[in-house]
Amino acid sequence: MSSTQALAAKAKAMYGAHLTKSDYEELLRKRSVQEIAGYLKNDTHYDKILEGINESSIHRGYLEVLIRQRLFLDFMQLIRYGETQNHNFYQYGILQIEIKQILLTLRFLKETEKGGQISQLPLFANKMTSFDLQKLVNVNSYDELLTVLKETPYVAILVPLKPKPGEELDYTSCEVELNSYYHREVLSHINKEFTGTAKKQILEVFNTQIELDNITKIYRLKKYYKSSPEDIIKVLHPTYVKIPKKLLHKWIETKSADEFVEALSNSAYKSAINRKDFVYIEYHMDSIMYNINKHFIRFATDPNVVLVAYMNLLEIETRNIIDIIEGVRYKVETDKIAKLLIY
Template structure:
């Protein structure tokens, strides 16, 4: 391995070493308010710089979440610049954020509150986005959304959805979400095809497992909350497979209820190590599977691209963990309950 690759690995692993520890998570879930969470992150963790100058007494949930996403994005940009153009998936985080913003815009339109997302626009990524983020915040109907993203691949996806499924003049949100997520994973896996050997296999595994666990979470949620029939569930799944084959997935979709689904899933390796049939919240288990794979790559891979992707995936999970803590404290959940929702 050459000197630049060694330097890249050392840089990423040094940043990995600054992530939250179990002890810090235990302290965090015992905070009593968003303001206390903000103060703890600034005073006791590596988020000190990200929260520098923040007035804890005035900060609210949305502001803190935006600062967390901003810190993640800036870490990503720093790594991209350090690793150089040939050692990163340069579009990964930007595309993730862009799709989430488009979906947020659509939810606001459907709820009858267009423009609500203006306070959530991440100005810090405007220079990297493929469309005008501030124009997105001004969208008042689906045609304006189409116009805003017209010159991007998202425009093509949305137009196809509009042509395929329009109900009462509105485009089906679920169809758009599945189509955008499918484009996202197809694009990432297309990038994988340009890699070679072990590098390709490891990057593909990291990406595919994220899609697979998302599918499992979707199946569980639809069976638990909506008692959805198999044909409806299939329309909401991503066409990406990892540890679970097509026939196994089909049997899971056909399971008569959530309990049967969980019993079947718990017989499949590696999910049986992290799940139990009695679980009421599947995401903590599926995320634990992902975390295990990600940490393994961070510790043992010698490929800068693999380690870079693993670190960014883990940082996304950390940001999601903190947001879950914020939500848990907001709804006055006991610390033990909040802790059970986190993935370490």
């Protein structure tokens, strides 16, 4: 078996151990973070990452750190089987981590309590990132963030967005520009390093994710911020997969948030979104990505397509577990937590 075939076989085998419907039902019966930790440690494929913990006394934040750590460790394990010529493409996982942590730091700039940021800090990835992740915890100003990032491409992106004295930070612009950089980098690597069916399938995954991110932005900006069509269009990435640009822009200009959902329910995404059964926009977008990635991990033969599909599915599983942990923490009704889960 070649190394690339081994990557696909390994990823599919790892996916075979994913949490099942019965696992989620069992987790939903748990009444404490400690009970959740005990089940994950003793009855699921999270046994290795949780090995050695004392589940009877583990803190919620630490449990979430370990669950998130699984994402990076699986990614590193799988790319060892990959082809060296795709090394640049494999950086997409590191780029994701870096940009997420920069945005998290921007959100916590004015916070004195950094516990929420620390709990999401993937220090296990520090050897692979272009800057020291741990230094982000001590950042309390925009200038301090630029200092941490001084040897990276992110400085050129963030310097023009630095707020002037007396101005508020424009977080949305930072998010848009950083995500645009991520998309450009990833799509550039895909176009350079892949051909044929593999290229088509990987582009489908990444471009669909971009389109769904655009849909989420449109809905949220209309629903919660009452943004103008011009302001909405400015923050979108120019990628269109199933909804043509002309049609999407028409919806932005003429429809309210609820009417936008109604239009989506009659579009190519109608099987995943229905105004009558609307949960929240991210849930429906994640459901679409779940089904796309589930299809590719079952039927794709190119190892890189399988890798991307596996990582996306594991990320959804990670969010499911975090939602259950947070639901139990805040004593949310079980049926309400269950409605958030995608599997």
